[in-house]
Amino acid sequence: MSRWLVLFGKEWMEMTRSYKLLWVPLVFILFGAMQPVTTYFLPDILANAGNLPEGAVISIPLPTAEEVMAKTLEQFGTIGLLVIALSVMGAISAERTSGVTAIVLVKPISHLAYVSAKWAAMLALILIAFAGGFCAAWYYTAALFQGVAWQSSLIAYLLFALWLGFVGSLTLLFSALLRSGAAAAACALGIAAVLAVTASVFPKALAASPGMLPKAASAQFMDAASASHPWLAAAAALLVMAAVLAIAAWAVRRRPTLEA
Amino acid sequence: MELTTSQMMTILLPIALIQLALTITALIVCARAEETRGPKWMWVLIILLVNIFGAVLFFIFGRKQA
Structure with missing residues (x-):
């Protein structure tokens, strides 16, 4: 366990040194805050955008607080996933290329410990960033629209955080499987998109x-x-x-370095 | 919407501050980096001109692994 904690500490330090611990939460907070605000000011934004004939009347029904929160989750489902995939994509392939993996695995450490420390650090980052954004x-939904019950919010947070963690794990x-980080991000996002689309087309099956x-x-x-049954998923x-x-x-284990 | 200017400010100021923090950290990291992937002045322009994503792009693609 203490060995695993050392590995976890290494991943944590990597996230601090690469500023991931700073910018990923900031980006999530920005998008989380901006969605309710832009929804609230949408009529004003449209009115000031121009190109509208004089006297045009725009009437957009003000969405409910619940709709705004659902819309924000949608936002996290696209931009949030993209940010997570891009920040995780090099986790193993970059270390393999630079030879760090080989150096670390010279020590008496199981391959599973090496991977799971990375995974735990990634999960911590996702939970922190998404908590900030959520x-x-x-907060902004409560300030501009109406408060949302915290019980359903907490469940929604946990379910969505699990989804983000799932895509991060992919x-x-x-x-670990591919050579290029960009390909890893693309594969994971592609699978996430396919899962989400098929799940919304065939919700029963x-x-x-x-997804x-x-x-x-x-x-x-x-x-x-x-x-009714998100627990199965x-x-x-x-x-x-x-x-x-x-x-x-x-x-x-099969390919700790590029040369091997 | 019937909001006074000060109410608007209290709503928008935190968002602006967070974005400013993101931009400034990206600029500092860029300035202090020994080398970036691609010319530094290009990254400075991207960070300043591309809203929000400029800093994100720099953090993901601009830094060279030490």
Whole structure:
């Protein structure tokens, strides 16, 4: 365990030195805060945008607080995923290229410990960043629209954080399997997109698909009844994450350096 | 919307400050880096001109691994 903590400390230091611990949460907070604010000022923004004939009347119904929160989650589902995939993509492939992996694994450390320390650090980063963004969105929604019940918000946070962690784990896996970081990010985002789309097209058949998670998270704000079984999808996501760790550890064992 | 200017400020100021913090850190990191991927002046322009994503782009692609 103490060895694992050393590895975790190394990952943490890497995240501080590369400023990930700073900019990822800041970006999440910015987007979380901006979504309610732009929604609130949308009529003003449209009115000032020009190109409208004199006397045109724009009437946009003010969305409810719940709709704003659901919309914010949608925002995190695109930009948030992109940011996470891009910041995780080099986790293993870059260290393999630079030879750090080989140096670390000279020590008596299991491959699984090496991968899982990375995974835990990534998960901590995601939880912190998304908590910041989610709180900012929650705060601004409460200030500009109306408060949202914290119980459903907490469940939505956990479900969506699991989805973000799931996609982050996929990125980590492809980072271990593939040579290029960009390809790893692209593969993970592609799979995430396919899962989310298929889950929204066949919600009944794919109730246990992790792709249900973002939908289930927004459904917490709309009507909790429609998301009756997000727990199956959550369990499936956790299982896949465990499998991803095992496969990534195997991939690192098989090819610790580029030359080998 | 019926908001006074000071109310507007209290809403928008935190967002502006966070964005400013992001931009300034990116600029400092860029200035202190020994080498960046691509010319430094290009990154300074990207950080300053591309809203929010400029700093993100620099942090992801601009830094050279030590």
